[in-house]
Amino acid sequence: MKLILTAAALALTTGGAMAQDTVRMATEGGYPPYNFLNDAGEVDGFERDVGDEICERAELTCEWVTNEWDSIIPNLTSGNYDTIIAGMSITDERDAVIDFTQNYFPPAASAYAAMSEDVDLTGGVVAAQTGTIQANHVAESGATLLEFATYDETVAAVRSGEADAVFADKDALVPTVEESAGEMIFVGDDVPLGGGIGVGLRESDTELRDKLDAAIQSMKDDGSLNELIVEWFGEDAKTF
CATH class of the missing domain: 3.40.190.10 (Periplasmic binding protein-like II)
Incomplete structure (x- = not known):
């Protein structure tokens, strides 16, 4: 081991x-x-x-x-x-x-996930993990970037209402969305990065x-x- x-x-x-x-x-x-x-x-x-x-x-x-x-x-x-x-x-x-x-x-694609379809991805608050290509993309998109040290914290920010959406690797978001039993959904278009x-x-x-x-x-x-x-x-x- x-x-x-x-x-x-x-x-x-x-x-x-x-x-x-x-x-x-x-x-x-x-x-x-x-x-x-x-x-x-x-x-x-x-x-x-x-x-x-x-x-x-x-x-x-x-x-x-x-x-x-x-x-x-x-x-x-x-x-x-x-x-x-x-x-x-x-x-x-x-x-x-x-x-x-x-x-x-x-x-691979990056994606947005949120609690509702009615979110503003370019004018709202979007959470992303600090130091990632996703955080850089959000900062350039017009949205207010809310950065966190870990992926789990970005998701928690959406669930608590602190952020309107989270932007991350879609492969990481898929199990999060699936395990939420409909609480979280994908919104907007996928974004190819990197x-x-x-x-x-x-x-x-x-x-x-x-x-x-x-x-x-x-x-x-x-x-x-x-x-x-x-x-x-x-x-x-x-x-x-």
């Missing part, structure tokens, strides 16, 4: 990933079905399965760590862990700070990036990556 630690417990560990015995894979642990903590407190979800398979194919020993979303990039660049595998879309803004592998999840989801790394870790890239490509080539996407997101999910 792989060890799960907090970033704080690793704060004194520095150095290039390939110089170490293990590669530390950071995720948020709060964005199902991409990543979450199961009842045993272990990292679970689509990205746990993908990450484990990538590490096996790359012949790497990997260790899962968790970190809050709003500091996940700074803690990567400061050396607290070696990769980010946390539903992070590849964008030019992020790519200017860190490096990315090729995407392991194709560009260049797909990739593994984030420090720009200096080119050897590690190449190893992970090769592993991801092999999963695309043999269809195993598509199988995991369908397993976690359903038959209608967009695949490679």
Whole structure:
């Protein structure tokens, strides 16, 4: 069983990933079905399965760590862990700070969910998780952006009436809407954002990036990556 630690417990560990015995894979642990903590407190979800398979194919020993979303990039660049595998879309803004592998999840839709169809998505208050491409989109849409540190808090803001709608990855919103038993509904049109989801790394870790890239490509080539996407997101999910 792989060890799960907090970033704080690793704060004194520095150095290039390939110089170490293990590669530390950071995720948020709060964005199902991409990543979450199961009842045993272990990292679970689509990205746990993908990450484990990538590490096996790359012949790497990997260790899962968790970190809050709003500091996940700074803690990567400061050396607290070696990769980010946390539903992070590849964008030019992020790519200017860190490096990315090729995407392991194709560009997907973002969507709005609300308690009623009669919401103003461009003039009302829309909740989004801070530091996401969805938050940037809301800020540019004309709506009042209400940012929260976690996805769960964005949904809670809609249910409490603090926000008119939430804007997030549609794949994350689908189970939330379905489990609400009609309390929440999708509103407006889907919005395509980002260049797909990739593994984030420090720009200096080119050897590690190449190893992970090769592993991801092999999963695309043999269809195993598509199988995991369908397993976690359903038959209608967009695949490679």
